[in-house]
Amino acid sequence: MLLGIAIVMLLGLAVFVAAPLLSAQTSSGTLPVDVTPLGDLKRRRLVVYENLKDLEFEYQSGKIDRQDYESLKTNYLGEAAALMATTRQAEELKEKEAVIEREVTARRALRRQPRSPQYVCLKCGFENPVPVKFCGECGARIAGKS
Ligand SMILES: [Zn+2]
DSSP states (O other), X not given: OHXXXXXXXXXXXXXXXXHHHHHHHHHHSSOOTTOOHXXXXXXXXXXXXXXXXXXXXXXXXXXXXXXXXXXXXXXXXXXXXXXXXXXXXXXXXXXXXXXXXXXXXXXXHHHHSOOOGXXXXXXTOOBOXXXXXXXXXXXXXXXXXO
């Protein structure tokens, strides 16, 4: 009984100790569904726009001088431009991947379709794609279809 309690406590302790390590591993390894690279870029872009808005406000209310305002604004705009360029690249990559994905899916579906052996010509080996009485390649009668 005591041993059982001790084991349960040890297991609890092990989970307690390992949980942060495990969660740290998953966050750096496989990303959660909602944190896609594109989603992250969008979030960062919004942050930059937010910063620009704040900067504008601070300049208008006289909290920072013109020189700081100009240099900060240039930095933010550069950052926004870089993020937009990266976003465009990521979107193009995603589109390409989608095209490839569709291609792969289509080919897999094609391969899964079992070829009906009754339309394979026994004389020349041609695999007639549609039900036929005579081979489309050599004209021999297809066995079983008379
Ligand atoms: Zn044939």
